[in-house]
Amino acid sequence: MLTKVNALKIGQGILSGRETGKQVREQVLEQLEKHQVDIILPLDFQGVRFVDFSFADEMLGKLVRRIMSRELGERYIVLQSLNESLKENIDVALRERELACIYVDERGQSEILGKLSEVLKETYFVVVGKGKITARDLVRHFGNLEISAASNRLTRLEEVGLLCKTKDEIVNGGGRQYVYEAIK
DSSP states (O other): OOOOOOOEESSSSEEHHHHHHHHHHHHHHHHHHHHHHSEEEEEEEETTTEOOOHHHIIIIIIHHHHHHHHHHHHHEEEESSSSSSHHHHHHHHHHTTTTTEEEEEEOOOOEEEEEOOOHHHHHHHHHHHHHHEOOOHHHHHSSSSSSHHHHHHEEEEEHHSSEEEEEEEETSSSSSEEEEEEEE
8 A cells, every 4th residue: 555655845936957857856766765665755846936848857757767667666756736837847848758747736636747648547547536446447447348458558557657556366266466556
């Protein structure tokens, strides 16, 4: 089970340039590595008015790639307190690198920033709605989906860092199935 830890304040005012992005990314990595695995670290942008492409790419692009590589273990991030300008600039930087990250608004609603197919977005939000899910649950939800396709969707969402595989279970009649939880 994933635990959301206390948010890390990202900064104030205008954040620009690769050097600033690198410094902030190193602070985030330091915070992530302080915790055991199975955590979500919210990155709080309250007080930040603007980020440029270079900052967003250097800080978030490289950070998301490290999360995807599993180099950090089961440690994840979500973004919070983004104004519309920040959301747009971060979205563009992530799309450029074909990456995705979760933004959680003040109501606790998740939004995907970056590039992700509509089918995977839909699948992600099904997982959010159900809390935890298996490929068999996804097949039951959609009705016309093959188990292999459901499994592929969940695996791909895990690979891009939007789901976490929380456990595996023995299935009646033999075999195993994985249980996934949404990063939110």
